[in-house]
Amino acid sequence: MEKKLKVGIIGAGRIGKIHAENIVKKFGYVEVKAIADVYADKIKDFAQSLGIKNVYDNYKKIIDDPEIDAVIICSSTNTHSQISIEAANAGKHIFCEKPIDYDVERINAVLEAVKRAGIKYQVGFNRRFDHNFKKVRELVKDGKVGDVQIVKVTSRDPAPPPAEYVKVSGGMFLDMTIHDFDMVRYLTGSEVVEVYANATVLVDPAIGEAGDVDTALISLKFKNGAIGVIDNSRRAAYGYDQRVEVFGSKGKAEAMNDTPTTVVLSTEDAVTSDKPKYFFLERYMDSFADEMKEFFDAILNDTPTPVSAIDGLKPVLIGLAAKKSFEEGKPVVLVE
Amino acid sequence: MEKKLKVGIIGAGRIGKIHAENIVKKFGYVEVKAIADVYADKIKDFAQSLGIKNVYDNYKKIIDDPEIDAVIICSSTNTHSQISIEAANAGKHIFCEKPIDYDVERINAVLEAVKRAGIKYQVGFNRRFDHNFKKVRELVKDGKVGDVQIVKVTSRDPAPPPAEYVKVSGGMFLDMTIHDFDMVRYLTGSEVVEVYANATVLVDPAIGEAGDVDTALISLKFKNGAIGVIDNSRRAAYGYDQRVEVFGSKGKAEAMNDTPTTVVLSTEDAVTSDKPKYFFLERYMDSFADEMKEFFDAILNDTPTPVSAIDGLKPVLIGLAAKKSFEEGKPVVLVE
Amino acid sequence: MEKKLKVGIIGAGRIGKIHAENIVKKFGYVEVKAIADVYADKIKDFAQSLGIKNVYDNYKKIIDDPEIDAVIICSSTNTHSQISIEAANAGKHIFCEKPIDYDVERINAVLEAVKRAGIKYQVGFNRRFDHNFKKVRELVKDGKVGDVQIVKVTSRDPAPPPAEYVKVSGGMFLDMTIHDFDMVRYLTGSEVVEVYANATVLVDPAIGEAGDVDTALISLKFKNGAIGVIDNSRRAAYGYDQRVEVFGSKGKAEAMNDTPTTVVLSTEDAVTSDKPKYFFLERYMDSFADEMKEFFDAILNDTPTPVSAIDGLKPVLIGLAAKKSFEEGKPVVLVE
Amino acid sequence: MEKKLKVGIIGAGRIGKIHAENIVKKFGYVEVKAIADVYADKIKDFAQSLGIKNVYDNYKKIIDDPEIDAVIICSSTNTHSQISIEAANAGKHIFCEKPIDYDVERINAVLEAVKRAGIKYQVGFNRRFDHNFKKVRELVKDGKVGDVQIVKVTSRDPAPPPAEYVKVSGGMFLDMTIHDFDMVRYLTGSEVVEVYANATVLVDPAIGEAGDVDTALISLKFKNGAIGVIDNSRRAAYGYDQRVEVFGSKGKAEAMNDTPTTVVLSTEDAVTSDKPKYFFLERYMDSFADEMKEFFDAILNDTPTPVSAIDGLKPVLIGLAAKKSFEEGKPVVLVE
The missing domain is CATH 3.40.50.720 (NAD(P)-binding Rossmann-like Domain)
Structure with missing residues (x-):
């Protein structure tokens, strides 16, 4: 160059x-x-x-x-x-x-x-570049799981944010679940057309007082006919829990958590292995470099960026629908 | 004796x-x-x-x-x-x-x-006696996962029933999911108070023509404040998929599938391991004897049976609510 | 009939x-x-x-x-x-x-x-009928690992026998390792031609006083050119450890331990899973019925038994060679 | 600074x-x-x-x-x-x-x-800095496995070197196993006092013609009474196989391979997961930086380096003893 x-x-x-x-x-x-x-x-x-x-x-x-x-x-x-x-x-x-x-x-x-x-415009949904989720997407794209029927995303943080942060965060659906909304779009290659949010406050009452939720199951329908569910918690005692599963007509692809080591200790008391990598900096560190590489590639080769401005809009629309669903206690249809 | x-x-x-x-x-x-x-x-x-x-x-x-x-x-x-x-x-x-x-x-x-x-009256919800699910329940009961916040049940059959059977089956929620409704009550020790069924026909159009669904995500709220989700498919290409996860304030307990062997084959092409045990006869065989043992114990010791007549009623009520939710496209509250 | x-x-x-x-x-x-x-x-x-x-x-x-x-x-x-x-x-x-x-x-x-x-004569080497080891043997037989090059057997008991038993047991190689000698013959489909026993007393000094060893690594050469190793201990704190690995020109097949359940508990402290099934009655129960079935089949169909009288002789010869190797501190060749 | x-x-x-x-x-x-x-x-x-x-x-x-x-x-x-x-x-x-x-x-x-x-002098035994092996060593050091009784190292390359390289390599024991000799010293914290090499040519006849072996099981005795075994192959069809196990009076610690992803694909045909990371550059990349960091720390803080010149000598002595053992067909004692 x-x-x-x-x-x-x-x-x-x-x-x-x-x-x-x-x-x-x-x-x-x-x-x-x-x-x-x-x-x-x-x-x-x-x-x-x-x-x-x-x-x-x-x-x-x-x-x-x-x-x-x-x-x-x-x-x-x-x-x-x-x-x-x-x-x-x-x-x-x-x-x-x-x-x-x-x-x-x-x-x-x-x-x-x-x-x-x-x-060129790229949005920082770095999790698409995570080695595990990327491989699941590739398997889906290559038809290895067949037609997608059910997608499941588990996304739980190791510790809740302070209530002050919660107040200005836009709410859990827009602050935290937004990554998962992007993930289900990425994994399925389809758009969310309906959302039902089953959410509550179980982690920290202060979050509830700040007008937000900290635990949720979000049920989804996709344009291609598939259905999906995201489960969120602001606090998993064992650490950062980031898993996905795509189930289809030919099988399923699952991404488990990453762990610091593969070591297993077996004693009279128990067989113990590592907890997941602690938080997003540990789990997703490589993805931050990888998304940047693809951004530069798009510029240099004049190709589309892998996460476009539209990809920035869609999860916000789903998040707003989830918020509405939670407030109204019923499913909300997304207009295209 | x-x-x-x-x-x-x-x-x-x-x-x-x-x-x-x-x-x-x-x-x-x-x-x-x-x-x-x-x-x-x-x-x-x-x-x-x-x-x-x-x-x-x-x-x-x-x-x-x-x-x-x-x-x-x-x-x-x-x-x-x-x-x-x-x-x-x-x-x-x-x-x-x-x-x-x-x-x-x-x-x-x-x-x-x-x-x-x-x-003495006992209902045949044999899965409560499965070694894996029983251990999860014990961990929950012993407080190892803390207060239950999210319960997840995956329950997928290896092959769909014939459409003729479907017609007289009472529908997937009462025929298949009923086991899972019992399972979430068993695992959480709490009652379902609200149901939202996100369901569709993706496996076999004949099932749809028979008026039923074959793929579903059922979102639940429990009396104790927990939330839950069951996912069902009438056909998992890789076999009988029966897993549960209980997430709470202190951690999570997960039961994976049983497999015929623990053998792993690593070659130039792939690392392969066993599919789940084929179907319920393989997976749950021991549970049929174990539930019978506890029935006889209850008679001989004049103690309550582990799955009472009420336990037979509740899953039917949840199943009927799920059916209604699916028909109406919105959550249904269960009256106590 | x-x-x-x-x-x-x-x-x-x-x-x-x-x-x-x-x-x-x-x-x-x-x-x-x-x-x-x-x-x-x-x-x-x-x-x-x-x-x-x-x-x-x-x-x-x-x-x-x-x-x-x-x-x-x-x-x-x-x-x-x-x-x-x-x-x-x-x-x-x-x-x-x-x-x-x-x-x-x-x-x-x-x-x-x-x-x-x-x-018809059959010897009770029941482990050949264990679901895991049988599958490894089948993979080897079907050529899935290619030409066998290295075979590894881990065989450790949960608790040592009393020293009184040790005295009349014939020694660890003939009492305990004999099963493993049969296993390597079964897995490789080849005969042991040389043995070197690296053994010692690390579990219980009383076993040493009784003239025996309780911990060993037995290095083997096979007629087909493969090499192998068996490791034994009379006491594994975490229970009965029974694993095998066959490595060949096309890959490897490994059998892990069986566990009572598949449940994994993740908490702030640790991720824990089950220890192996406690001892041979738990681990090998099914194999006792299966070996009997094949014995009756051999009688009824007038076919050879799966474990012949020769199969009863060979492991004793290897065990005696191991004993000699340990006493002399050098490899011992088995004469055919 | x-x-x-x-x-x-x-x-x-x-x-x-x-x-x-x-x-x-x-x-x-x-x-x-x-x-x-x-x-x-x-x-x-x-x-x-x-x-x-x-x-x-x-x-x-x-x-x-x-x-x-x-x-x-x-x-x-x-x-x-x-x-x-x-x-x-x-x-x-x-x-x-x-x-x-x-x-x-x-x-x-x-x-x-x-x-x-x-x-300050440090030798480049980078594997001591591998996240998995380091954790096993820490568990051993912290007494979690009790007194070390058996140590096992599996070390297999994905592809053999060319015969020309083999000729000038010093032989497999000094070229490849030398890392494993260092590893067993590191893991046990003890010195090797006797070696028996069971080795052969099963991968590539050209390696044999070059006067070397390509497949080996090396049986070891340690000063502290423990025993051990290293198994090597110049070619594992499924990739770079690098595992260790330390077994002791209180249990065992095992380090499995690293894999590119945690993804598991389940289909009608098979349940497949990732092969190990391809070779040493993939598996040990971080360890090269970590050993360098500890070298600089030793200089700046005037503390001993973690892998001293003596640590460079010892594996060579073991390698030479292994070579001699192989040539003579019997165990070789290392003089201190």
């Missing part, structure tokens, strides 16, 4: 730093030209350690830099749609952390801007 | 024969005094091979035999409630195959007769 | 009782006409409960009964060869518990008697 | 490149000041891509650079001992790929030079 792809990273919180580090260390053909964060002072050492020369406190400097080909949006959720639109208007390719927005109109505005600008 | 317990078996189809054989071979303290079947001629050889002396074509001879302490009702479903009432009135203890009936009033009539007669 | 096969059981200790019960309950075409035990009084109730009419204190009554077709020899080891010869001379088919004898000349005398009489 | 640790890498073949990349990308506190390779031209691009400024064709320039604190020796095996001595004499800390040498006298010369110079 003659010329390096130049990117700017907007927002240098936990996930922004992960992306920065992955790009610098793993993609020799990409240069992180600048990183922007409202607390620019706090990230100077970090930027320097990676050899990133420009650190801004205003992301607009990145948008305005004509040399920058693509932006990685990792700022706070409420800024995603606005920055997406500005970056699209400036002709930058965009990788945007999920969700684009919780407001459907604002997401639609992003979709329009992206279309108008003709740029 | 001085005197043997004397039992009569009513109905000598597949399951009646299994019970007869188990009793004769495994319970030295029980004598099968008589066996009745409308096709008495056809079972004479069978009876003789087990040393059962009396073979009747009319079950009333068993009911009328004052020497007989208990009856095992394995006749066709539509006769269960009637024979139960007659046997109760005659003061016999009763083991009755599931379901008691599909009609709630007739079940209630049985409940009254049983109460009046003061006899 | 017109006429039932008539058998006599000689020796009614634990294993004799198991065979008696299996035959009475599982083989309708076989009649246990008599059972003999030096303590005849003690087994009368047992015999009666199974409907066995003749109970003798002298096995010769069985040998002398012209109606009896076959004898099952379960008496103490030191009587096996003598009774085998007498029974063969009387024209009875013989099932003899392992080992035939620890003395090669006496085994050879049995072999000659068997040959002369032209009767 | 004020000042960065400066290292020079000697030899830039596959493993040299891995170390270079790991150091540059993962250890911000270490600077790769120079890299030397006899084919310096061929690695210039590689060095540049990592920002390594100095590329030499003569390693002596690294030895002579007073600024360089430590050297990483990844050159061809026959140069390890010579370069080690020169680097030690120059006062550099040394990380040396295994083996130090196949000649015991030359290894002893290295040991002396290291002692004289008082520098």
